[in-house]
Amino acid sequence: MCTAPADSLLLLHEARAVADTLLGDVLRLPVAKALDVGTAAGMDRAVALLAARLRRAVGRADVDAMREAVAVLDVDWRTTTAAQRRRLVAQALEAAGQHTALIPSRIQAPLGDAAEEVVASTRSHARREQGLALAARFNAMDRRVAHHIVRTQGNFVRDEYGRRLDAFGAEARRLVAEGLEAGLERSDIAESLERAARGALIERAPFYWEVVAGSFVGQGRAFAQVSSYAEASIRRYRIEAVLDEATTQVCRYLHGRTFSVSDALRRFERVEARARPEDLRQELPWVRERLDADTGRALLYVNRGGQETRLAEVLRSAAGKHDDVGEFRSLVSDRQLADAGVGFPPFHALCRTTTLAVT
Numbered sequence: 001m002c003t004a005p006a007d008s009l010l011l012l013h014e015a016r017a018v019a020d021t022l023l024g025d026v027l028r029l030p031v032a033k034a035l036d037v038g039t040a041a042g043m044d045r046a047v048a049l050l051a052a053r054l055r056r057a058v059g060r061a062d063v064d065a066m067r068e069a070v071a072v073l074d075v076d077w078r079t080t081t082a083a084q085r086r087r088l089v090a091q092a093l094e095a096a097g098q099h100t101a102l103i104p105s106r107i108q109a110p111l112g113d114a115a116e117e118v119v120a121s122t123r124s125h126a127r128r129e130q131g132l133a134l135a136a137r138f139n140a141m142d143r144r145v146a147h148h149i150v151r152t153q154g155n156f157v158r159d160e161y162g163r164r165l166d167a168f169g170a171e172a173r174r175l176v177a178e179g180l181e182a183g184l185e186r187s188d189i190a191e192s193l194e195r196a197a198r199g200a201l202i203e204r205a206p207f208y209w210e211v212v213a214g215s216f217v218g219q220g221r222a223f224a225q226v227s228s229y230a231e232a233s234i235r236r237y238r239i240e241a242v243l244d245e246a247t248t249q250v251c252r253y254l255h256g257r258t259f260s261v262s263d264a265l266r267r268f269e270r271v272e273a274r275a276r277p278e279d280l281r282q283e284l285p286w287v288r289e290r291l292d293a294d295t296g297r298a299l300l301y302v303n304r305g306g307q308e309t310r311l312a313e314v315l316r317s318a319a320g321k322h323d324d325v326g327e328f329r330s331l332v333s334d335r336q337l338a339d340a341g342v343g344f345p346p347f348h349a350l351c352r353t354t355t356l357a358v359t
Helices: 005-026 040-058 062-075 080-101 108-129 140-181 188-199 206-229 248-254 261-272 277-283 334-339
Strands: 234-242 259-260 287-293 298-304 308-315 327-330 354-358
Touching: 005 206, 005 261, 040 206, 040 287, 062 080, 062 298, 080 140, 080 188, 080 308, 108 140, 108 206, 108 248, 140 188, 140 206, 140 277, 206 234, 206 261, 206 298, 234 261, 248 327, 259 261, 259 334, 261 277, 261 334
Parallel strands: none
Antiparallel strands: 234 259, 234 354, 287 298, 298 308, 308 327
């Protein structure tokens, strides 16, 4: 089996951890073990490592789910009634769901370990690089942050696999109906159903775990930064984007904007009180981009409960450029950005943007 780059990185990281243990415990030599999520390179490495750990933890659950579903659906559909067809699809989803239901519990351990690492790294970076007066130990909010991101990420994963199964169920019913109408053989319908199951449950998985890891590390870092700012009596912070070729229009627009630490703390408390993924998406929506039909310009916006809030128009794009934010016509104030849930990263999938204390 081919090893993905992130999985290779995990092997190297684990080998290094063993070497560090030998150096530290046996030879008594000082070693630096911790990741530094405060840097762009450290952030990328943390995301890649967590994604690899999540894929390892999940194992073959999604493959087993696909096989179980396909096995149930491998029947001669021409001999079935409409009621039997509905029942077979429901049975296939139930069989697959028994395997996908294992996934949220399997990822709890790697997420828990990662949460501790992210919070510890964030505190260390704020103390070392920003000069904040922070205690060596986690404070109470740090522990709340770690607990919150593990709990909510598990809920998001459970919700994602539920939506995948629902989508596959709808697609399976369509394929069977169209296959029967077209007079397809059993093998032809089975082949189309297997392709649909593979697409829903397997083909999206590799990149999906990168997105999960990026969101988890990014949100954990942002919440832990807010916790550190509050502990150090910092009143405001600013958004700091990584301005390179890969930086999105969203992060270029938000670069340099400042927000209140107290507002961010209140936002965290509202987020912490919610458990359902749809509620969390309303509190912390990702910023999206589309072309405005009237102006032809790129438009940045958030969508909360079907209601769109326009944030900015792109007047000059700096996409693909270093150290250039571009030019924007802002349609909201920083206060309105915070009210819309756009007060701290991540602002989109695989967002690398961070925050800095305003002192």
